[in-house]
Amino acid sequence: MxxxxxxxxxxxxxxxxxxxxxxxxxxxxxxxxxxxxxxxxxxxxxxxxxxxxxxxxxxxxxxxxxxxxxxxxxxxxxxxxxxxxxxxxxxxxxxxxxxxxxxxxxxxxxxxxxxxxxxxxxxxxxxxxxxxxxxxxxxxxxxxxxxxxxxxxxxxxxxxxxxxxxxxxxxxxxxxxxxxxxxxxxxxxxxxxxxxxxxxxxxxxxxxxxxxxxxxxxxxxxxxxxxxxxxxxxxxxxxxxxxxxxxxxxxxxxLYFEIGRHAIRMAEKLKTVFHDKGIPFYLESPTNQQFIILDNAQMERLRRQVCYSFWEKYDDKRTVVRFVTSWSTTEEDLQKLEDIL
Amino acid sequence: MxxxxxxxxxxxxxxxxxxxxxxxxxxxxxxxxxxxxxxxxxxxxxxxxxxxxxxxxxxxxxxxxxxxxxxxxxxxxxxxxxxxxxxxxxxxxxxxxxxxxxxxxxxxxxxxxxxxxxxxxxxxxxxxxxxxxxxxxxxxxxxxxxxxxxxxxxxxxxxxxxxxxxxxxxxxxxxxxxxxxxxxxxxxxxxxxxxxxxxxxxxxxxxxxxxxxxxxxxxxxxxxxxxxxxxxxxxxxxxxxxxxxxxxxxxxxxLYFEIGRHAIRMAEKLKTVFHDKGIPFYLESPTNQQFIILDNAQMERLRRQVCYSFWEKYDDKRTVVRFVTSWSTTEEDLQKLEDIL
Amino acid sequence: MxxxxxxxxxxxxxxxxxxxxxxxxxxxxxxxxxxxxxxxxxxxxxxxxxxxxxxxxxxxxxxxxxxxxxxxxxxxxxxxxxxxxxxxxxxxxxxxxxxxxxxxxxxxxxxxxxxxxxxxxxxxxxxxxxxxxxxxxxxxxxxxxxxxxxxxxxxxxxxxxxxxxxxxxxxxxxxxxxxxxxxxxxxxxxxxxxxxxxxxxxxxxxxxxxxxxxxxxxxxxxxxxxxxxxxxxxxxxxxxxxxxxxxxxxxxxxLYFEIGRHAIRMAEKLKTVFHDKGIPFYLESPTNQQFIILDNAQMERLRRQVCYSFWEKYDDKRTVVRFVTSWSTTEEDLQKLEDIL
Amino acid sequence: MxxxxxxxxxxxxxxxxxxxxxxxxxxxxxxxxxxxxxxxxxxxxxxxxxxxxxxxxxxxxxxxxxxxxxxxxxxxxxxxxxxxxxxxxxxxxxxxxxxxxxxxxxxxxxxxxxxxxxxxxxxxxxxxxxxxxxxxxxxxxxxxxxxxxxxxxxxxxxxxxxxxxxxxxxxxxxxxxxxxxxxxxxxxxxxxxxxxxxxxxxxxxxxxxxxxxxxxxxxxxxxxxxxxxxxxxxxxxxxxxxxxxxxxxxxxxxLYFEIGRHAIRMAEKLKTVFHDKGIPFYLESPTNQQFIILDNAQMERLRRQVCYSFWEKYDDKRTVVRFVTSWSTTEEDLQKLEDIL
Structure with a gap:
């Protein structure tokens, strides 16, 4: 996971x-x-x-x-x-x-x-x-x-x-x-x-x-x-x-800045993954938090393999969820996410 | 006054x-x-x-x-x-x-x-x-x-x-x-x-x-x-x-209800005065507070003879003001107001 | 009373x-x-x-x-x-x-x-x-x-x-x-x-x-x-x-000072009443509150005719009570108290 | 130190x-x-x-x-x-x-x-x-x-x-x-x-x-x-x-209890050190805090080699100080203290 x-x-x-x-x-x-x-x-x-x-x-x-x-x-x-x-x-x-x-x-x-x-x-x-x-x-x-x-x-x-x-x-x-x-x-x-x-x-x-x-x-x-x-x-x-x-x-x-730099690098790659997969953004931010829109079935499937945060309901069929990177996010995590999506 | x-x-x-x-x-x-x-x-x-x-x-x-x-x-x-x-x-x-x-x-x-x-x-x-x-x-x-x-x-x-x-x-x-x-x-x-x-x-x-x-x-x-x-x-x-x-x-x-009744009677007459004078309402309420719109020159003139409350600016030239009745409001007060207006 | x-x-x-x-x-x-x-x-x-x-x-x-x-x-x-x-x-x-x-x-x-x-x-x-x-x-x-x-x-x-x-x-x-x-x-x-x-x-x-x-x-x-x-x-x-x-x-x-003066005058007379009756003081104050010691039977009898405040237990048989004078205390009140005592 | x-x-x-x-x-x-x-x-x-x-x-x-x-x-x-x-x-x-x-x-x-x-x-x-x-x-x-x-x-x-x-x-x-x-x-x-x-x-x-x-x-x-x-x-x-x-x-x-046991063992030895040196206790406790009385000159000398807490003045010439043991107190610490005293 x-x-x-x-x-x-x-x-x-x-x-x-x-x-x-x-x-x-x-x-x-x-x-x-x-x-x-x-x-x-x-x-x-x-x-x-x-x-x-x-x-x-x-x-x-x-x-x-x-x-x-x-x-x-x-x-x-x-x-x-x-x-x-x-x-x-x-x-x-x-x-x-x-x-x-x-x-x-x-x-x-x-x-x-x-x-x-x-x-x-x-x-x-x-x-x-x-x-x-x-x-x-x-x-x-x-x-x-x-x-x-x-x-x-x-x-x-x-x-x-x-x-x-x-x-x-x-x-x-x-x-x-x-x-x-x-x-x-x-x-x-x-x-x-x-x-x-x-x-x-x-x-x-x-x-x-x-x-x-x-x-x-x-x-x-x-x-x-x-x-x-x-x-x-x-x-x-x-x-x-x-x-x-x-x-x-x-x-x-x-170190403080290096941690920031790493998380931003990971966030940029994360955004690319979503873009490549055609997943729509609710808000594409310049920092380490990204907000995307998933349809509810997709969201449930993903939940079994990836942890993310519920943000808010978008409409009856779709939900806004948040993905966050940090010092502990790895290239491997991103690769796995890409494979899952 | x-x-x-x-x-x-x-x-x-x-x-x-x-x-x-x-x-x-x-x-x-x-x-x-x-x-x-x-x-x-x-x-x-x-x-x-x-x-x-x-x-x-x-x-x-x-x-x-x-x-x-x-x-x-x-x-x-x-x-x-x-x-x-x-x-x-x-x-x-x-x-x-x-x-x-x-x-x-x-x-x-x-x-x-x-x-x-x-x-x-x-x-x-x-x-x-x-x-x-x-x-x-x-x-x-x-x-x-x-x-x-x-x-x-x-x-x-x-x-x-x-x-x-x-x-x-x-x-x-x-x-x-x-x-x-x-x-x-x-x-x-x-x-x-x-x-x-x-x-x-x-x-x-x-x-x-x-x-x-x-x-x-x-x-x-x-x-x-x-x-x-x-x-x-x-x-x-x-x-x-x-x-x-x-x-x-x-x-x-x-007595409590009688006080209410009197103030409402006075408020109804107050509303009639404003209507008769063609003064626009910001909010014509069913109770003892009435909100009217005065142009600023009119407001200043009135201030010399009548006490009322500033409510909010309506625009650069006009202001919303509040008139309130109570047990102590008299027919005479209303008559005077009408005369002044 | x-x-x-x-x-x-x-x-x-x-x-x-x-x-x-x-x-x-x-x-x-x-x-x-x-x-x-x-x-x-x-x-x-x-x-x-x-x-x-x-x-x-x-x-x-x-x-x-x-x-x-x-x-x-x-x-x-x-x-x-x-x-x-x-x-x-x-x-x-x-x-x-x-x-x-x-x-x-x-x-x-x-x-x-x-x-x-x-x-x-x-x-x-x-x-x-x-x-x-x-x-x-x-x-x-x-x-x-x-x-x-x-x-x-x-x-x-x-x-x-x-x-x-x-x-x-x-x-x-x-x-x-x-x-x-x-x-x-x-x-x-x-x-x-x-x-x-x-x-x-x-x-x-x-x-x-x-x-x-x-x-x-x-x-x-x-x-x-x-x-x-x-x-x-x-x-x-x-x-x-x-x-x-x-x-x-x-x-x-x-007026403020006159009220004070009157209450003090009443308090001085009150103290005299207690002294004359041989009632012991817990604290004889220079102001309008006096604290005396009553035995409990005496206290109960008095309660039927006079209002005063419980202060604290003195011992198992006696209680400290407080008597207070004010602008509304009258010579007549004091006379009645004296008669009752 | x-x-x-x-x-x-x-x-x-x-x-x-x-x-x-x-x-x-x-x-x-x-x-x-x-x-x-x-x-x-x-x-x-x-x-x-x-x-x-x-x-x-x-x-x-x-x-x-x-x-x-x-x-x-x-x-x-x-x-x-x-x-x-x-x-x-x-x-x-x-x-x-x-x-x-x-x-x-x-x-x-x-x-x-x-x-x-x-x-x-x-x-x-x-x-x-x-x-x-x-x-x-x-x-x-x-x-x-x-x-x-x-x-x-x-x-x-x-x-x-x-x-x-x-x-x-x-x-x-x-x-x-x-x-x-x-x-x-x-x-x-x-x-x-x-x-x-x-x-x-x-x-x-x-x-x-x-x-x-x-x-x-x-x-x-x-x-x-x-x-x-x-x-x-x-x-x-x-x-x-x-x-x-x-x-x-x-x-x-x-572990929690073992830490307690160790600190008590150290405290008991500490008490023995003070007793052996004839240092009077203000309060000899059954736990890891001990309160002793030092004369002020002695206290100042000790301060250069040992950390302890000021507790309160005992009188003009003497002070109550506190010594505390914990999981990190060692036999060596106690030996050094004994040597210093």
Whole structure:
């Protein structure tokens, strides 16, 4: 059975796992106060091309969104997101759990449109009753989005400009950031993100780590007493080394980017396979997630030999399904898929 | 200056105020354990035509929505509302403050459509990822809606049937209930609401009280230890008599309904004035709120002599404004308005 | 039946009620934007001897504590209180509901001792693990305390000095403030409180209002967007006039202080009655609450003719009960009590 | 430098790490739906001697306490703990963050005394004002406690009886459970805990895992929709295998208990070293944590060669420090310590 179910089906990338093994017996302080956390942070700063950013390591994506958003919002504020945004749909209300509303706006292929955002913000303050409403206090975007799509440098620049005009932070969820940065169709670099966003996270779980996400605060804006707020949310690992060692490996010798590059290569081949077989796309993305349309009989047959994800019903006879590549996808997997199809 | 700004511009209806005055010196127990709270509850049960409902008195509308919704939802659940619903827009995130998401659906003239609701609920459980999503745990509607519109008995019956099929409570926000019940275009009675809804509230603040809303639980479903949960939310009045005495007056001699009837009479005359003057309606409602379109110059002139509410921009030259009647609106007010127009 | 059960058994002081009646038909803006709220705030500033304080009106005591504490604390902070403090015992967890811990310290007759506070604060920062603990972010005291006792000017000055040294606000819960200010055994004035505390509230509910508490921020420290935070907590009255008119009356012609003076006079006579009858005190307070010890048979007999509050068991045969005076206590009530005893 | 700083200074026990390595490349479903999570749960059930318990895996101790307590309490309830309890002191207010109060009671060597608990519960319901107070809704104990002390079977039985009489769950925090179960001075077994507690957790992080705690619900009382509540709290690992594989290893071939046995053996030798050197104990525990008193000069000298934890000041000249053993403590470490002393 081959699997394109998602990008977290395997354990850790071998180089990441190996670093855990080789450092395993060292005595280290807890709670992120160890040399590997320090190294990881330093290497991430270098990758961002900025020594003045602040880096913090957390364990999972929903947790990271919850911690970052709830510690950066003021009491009267909520966070703006595309209505398809992960925080608005697939995090079980984790943001609302912290007492803050997700203010959802219409999306286009998973993306928040700068003009839609601007109109919303202007309209908010033009409404005479706004003191009775949740203030827009942050903008959340995911890059790649939940549909595998990407913002262009122009998009990001416009979003950033709007956020700065309204003095609210722009937050980028980079759960799959490597796949965005290494896409063949992007003009956005990690330093661009560090320059245009006020805070973002570099996803580890979906890019070769067992767990772990690295938050980057770019404007000396890390909330005061952040470690206590993290602890208060049950999000502080005793063995902080677990994430430190993994990010130290991911940001050594360009591994993070290499993982992205490999998955993109596999995704391009995957697209070719579908095209060659005449299978229609629902959304052909520039990253590691591809959405195709299968008729239901075909889908059932395939299910016996290949793992993939249900996405949504297309119509009564057809279904949208998602195929995902990652560091663990092999040429052999693709060959098998081609043979099966 | 005459005012049609809203239905809470005046103090209490004279009969309500008088009851406060005549009972003022009595020594009564606190926290709602007094004879007037008891009387009010008994009279409300009678008005509902049901002795088995449970009635609780609270102070304001947002508070009531917050208390009812947060005590009735389970941890994993959110509340469905029309995207124009008061809890989704004008309560500053009071529901999210309690850790629960408002799941918004498209509206039609402020109303949640039964077929939209049904499709959403079916779609939710058909989505394979639903355990990662906020479960629909309650349906919130307002009646009259924020646009002054009303559900028909058929609408309410359908919504109720859907809720019961999915085993979630239907909750009706009756901040302006009197104006809905006494509309000339409604086929819905208070006993209908008590039969079809699982919980609802009868608004006092906007219907002649200084403050106060009466929550009715219709299926022996009042949350256990409700008074402690109310206290925990800062919503328990020490002098519970304040709401008890007022609702005792409102539900004596049909006063609540009489207030509704009067405001509707005034609203019908108001509509005639606008029609006679050829002023276009944005939404001509069957209740006490009317939405008209004024060109901006006209609007500014009017502002000097009449109070009304800004609603929204219609286009660059025209604005939607709201006129509201209440127990305190007089024939004289209407005459003056006509003269001014 | 005469009642000394508490200081909120009656409705409003006649002058307060009268002001509600005389202003009832005026058309006023909602949400506290009316002339009576404005007048009330101006008069309170005068009473504090300070024009630079900020005043906000809320509805009840628990609500006020919840709103003030949760909007002033930072995420990583909790509020210090005597273990007998109202927020620690009798508010059903209203502070914790907002996500913040009450850090309780031992009391002495209901009072937080300056030296206990200082030792705690020094110890907190001396503990190497403090980043894993809830930071002390505010000090809560009640004056009079739950036992009717009072801080001296020296106590308050010391508490204030400690708070300022540790840069945390001192918050005084003045639910019964009038009875403290008018005590014959106090050296503390309202201007003293406005000078030494960073925020406090002047209780209305227990001092002649139907409801209402006035919060005073003394150091330009009112949280930003306070009205939105109030709304978010379900605490914003639509008819803000209800509290505005009442405080306007309470702070006209010294009424607030006169109510305090009267209740103290009644309390002094009450104490004399108990002394004369040889009834032992559990705590003889300088304010309007008196705690006496009754043997259980005596208590049961008395219960048929007089209302008072159970406080706690003293031993198997005796019980501590509380007698309270207020604006509505009369010489006649005291005479009757004396006759009964 | 040798370290006795705590029981999470090293990575994973080699057998745990090895299991991660050998399963690393397998394609597995996410979110705990994999064969290793299944195996781990089955093995834990066996170790508990009960097939009818429900097991769930989480990541860290504070997170586990937060998830378990907040999903099991009702709205009006709080959790009772010894005032030294981890949730009351060292979790940065993680319980209060979920809206629930920790009701603290005096401890004796870190333990909650059955008679103190019983008196508190009886007193609560005897207080006429209890509806205004936080209801006791759960009892939290840690075993071993924060002081390394242990409840006897008799203690646990009494606590369990009291909890069942008052119909509230008894919850045992077993962050260091292996060290309690393998103590030479205990009469409590894992099946005893599964029988007497309503819910408890088996700590992994401090017993040889990189992360991970296993919650056991013993009375078919796992909260409904638990996985959604876990997700909502940001506590659901995408790669659930990370905890599944580790607990699968820990509960294979008695590894969990063997780790406990080893650490106890090391602790016994450690105690002998201190006794031989005439170093006074602050608290000589039957588990893997030992508290000794060092004079400050001695402490500073030692610090250069040995890691240990500051506990608290004993007096101006002496300090209490903590030494901890674990699976990674070696005979060689002890020999070095002896030589240094």
């Amino acid at each position: 081959i699997s394109f179910e998602n990008d977290y089906i395997a354990g850790a990338h071998p180089l990441v796992l190996n670093h855990l093994v080789e450092t395993n017996l060292e005595s280290l302080s807890g709670y992120g106060q160890d040399i590997y956390c320090e190294n990881a942070k330093a290497k991430i700063k270098n990758a961002c091309g900025r020594q003045d950013v602040e880096v913090e390591l957390l364990t999972g994506g929903t947790q990271t969104n919850q911690v970052v958003i709830s510690t950066m919002l003021q009491d009267h504020e909520g966070v703006i997101a595309a209505d398809t945004g992960h925080i608005n749909v697939h995090e079980a209300g984790a943001i609302e759990y912290t007492g803050h509303k997700v203010l959802s706006l219409p999306h286009k292929e998973g993306k928040l449109q700068p003009e839609v955002l601007k109109k919303y913000l202007e309209g908010f303050y033009a409404d005479e009753t706004y003191t009775h409403m949740v203030f827009p206090g942050m903008v959340y975007i995911s890059h790649p989005t939940e549909y595998g799509t990407l913002y262009t440098l122009k998009d990001l620049t416009q979003l950033s400009d709007i956020c700065r005009a309204f003095r609210i932070p722009l937050y980028l969820d980079g759960a799959r950031l490597a796949y965005g940065l290494m896409s063949r169709e992007t003009d956005v670099t990690l330093p661009d993100i560090a320059r245009l966003c006020d805070v973002f996270y570099i996803g580890g779980t979906k890019v070769g780590a067992l767990c772990g996400e690295a938050v980057v605060f770019t404007r000396q804006n890390k909330p005061a007493h952040f470690i206590t707020s993290v602890k208060k949310r049950g999000a502080l690992l005793a063995k902080g080394r677990l994430t430190g060692v993994q990010f130290d490996a991911l940001f050594s010798n360009d | 005459i005012s049609f700004e809203n239905d809470y511009i005046a103090g209490a209806h004279p009969l309500v105020l008088n009851h406060l005055v005549e009972t003022n010196l009595e020594s009564l127990s606190g926290y709602g354990q007094d004879i007037y709270c008891e009387n009010a509850k008994a009279k409300i049960k009678n008005a509902c035509g049901r002795q088995d409902v449970e009635v609780e008195l609270l102070t304001g509308g947002t508070q009531t929505n917050q208390v009812v919704i947060s005590t009735m939802l389970q941890d994993h659940e959110g509340v469905i509302a029309a995207d124009t619903g008061h809890i989704n827009v004008h309560e500053a995130g009071a529901i999210e403050y309690t850790g629960h998401k408002v799941l918004s659906l498209p509206h039609k003239e402020g109303k949640l459509q039964p077929e939209v609701l049904k499709k959403y609920l079916e779609g939710f459980y058909a989505d394979e990822t639903y355990t990662h999503m906020v479960f629909p745990g309650m349906v919130y509607i307002s009646h009259p809606t924020e646009y002054g519109t009303l559900y028909t008995l058929k609408d309410l019956t359908q919504l109720s049937d859907i809720c019961r099929a999915f085993r979630i409570p239907l909750y009706l926000d009756g901040a302006r209930l009197a104006y809905g019940l006494m509309s000339r275009e409604t086929d819905v009675t208070l006993p209908d609401i008590a039969r079809l809804c699982d919980v609802f509230y009868i608004g006092g603040t906007k219907v002649g009280a200084l403050c106060g809303e009466a929550v009715v639980f219709t299926r022996q479903n009042k949350p256990a230890h409700f008074i402690t949960s109310v206290k925990k939310r800062g919503a328990l009045l020490a002098k519970g008599r304040l709401t008890g005495v007022q609702f005792d007056a409102l539900f004596s001699n049909d | 005469i009642s000394f059960e508490n200081d909120y058994i009656a409705g409003a002081h006649p002058l307060v009620l009268n002001h509600l009646v005389e202003t009832n038909l005026e058309s006023l803006s909602g949400y506290g934007q009316d002339i009576y709220c404005e007048n009330a705030k101006a008069k309170i500033k005068n009473a504090c001897g300070r024009q630079d304080v900020e005043v906000e009106l809320l509805t009840g005591g628990t609500q006020t504590n919840q709103v003030v504490i949760s909007t002033m604390l930072q995420d990583h902070e909790g509020v210090i209180a005597a273990d007998t403090g109202h927020i620690n015992v009798h508010e059903a967890g209203a502070i914790e509901y907002t996500g913040h811990k009450v850090l309780s310290l031992p009391h002495k007759e209901g009072k937080l001792q300056p030296e206990v506070l200082k030792k705690y604060l020094e110890g907190f920062y001396a503990d190497e693990t403090y980043t894993h603990m809830v930071f002390p972010g505010m000090v809560y005291i009640s004056h009079p305390t739950e036992y009717g006792t009072l801080y001296t000017l020296k106590d308050l000055t010391q508490l204030s000095d400690i708070c300022r040294a540790f840069r945390i606000p001192l918050y005084l819960d003045g639910a019964r403030l009038a009875y403290g200010l008018m005590s014959r055994e106090t050296d503390v004035t309202l201007p003293d409180i406005a000078r030494l505390c960073d925020v406090f509230y002047i209780g209305g509910t227990k001092v002649g209002a139907l409801c209402g508490e006035a919060v005073v921020f003394t150091r330009q420290n009112k949280p930003a967007h306070f009205i939105t935070s109030v709304k978010k907590r379900g605490a914003l009255l639509a008819k803000g006039r209800l509290t505005g008119v009442q405080f306007d009356a309470l702070f006209s012609n010294d | 040798i370290s006795f700083e705590n029981d999470y200074i090293a990575g994973a026990h080699p057998l745990v790490l090895n299991h991660l390595v050998e399963t690393n490349l397998e394609s597995l479903s996410g979110y705990g739906q994999d064969i290793y999570c299944e195996n781990a749960k089955a093995k834990i059930k066996n170790a508990c001697g009960r097939q009818d318990v429900e097991v769930e895996l989480l990541t860290g101790g504070t997170q586990t306490n937060q998830v378990v307590i907040s999903t099991m309490l009702q709205d009006h309830e709080g959790v009772i703990a010894a005032d030294t309890g981890h949730i009351n002191v060292h979790e940065a207010g993680a319980i209060e963050y979920t809206g629930h109060k920790v009701l603290s009671l005096p401890h004796k060597e870190g333990k909650l005394q059955p008679e103190v608990l019983k008196k508190y519960l009886e007193g609560f319901y005897a207080d006429e004002t209890y509806t205004h107070m936080v209801f006791p809704g759960m009892v939290y104990i840690s075993h071993p406690t924060e002081y390394g002390t242990l409840y006897t079977l008799k203690d646990l039985t009494q606590l369990s009886d009291i909890c069942r009489a008052f119909r509230i769950p008894l919850y045992l925090d077993g962050a260091r459970l292996a060290y309690g179960l393998m103590s030479r001075e205990t009469d409590v077994t894992l099946p005893d805990i599964a029988r007497l507690c309503d819910v408890f957790y088996i700590g992994g992080t401090k017993v040889g895992a990189l992360c991970g705690e296993a919650v056991v619900f013993t009375r078919q009382n796992k909260p409904a929709h638990f996985i959604t509540s876990v997700k909502k709290r940001g506590a659901l690992l995408a790669k659930g295998r990370l905890t599944g594989v580790q607990f699968d290893a820990l509960f294979s071939n008695d």
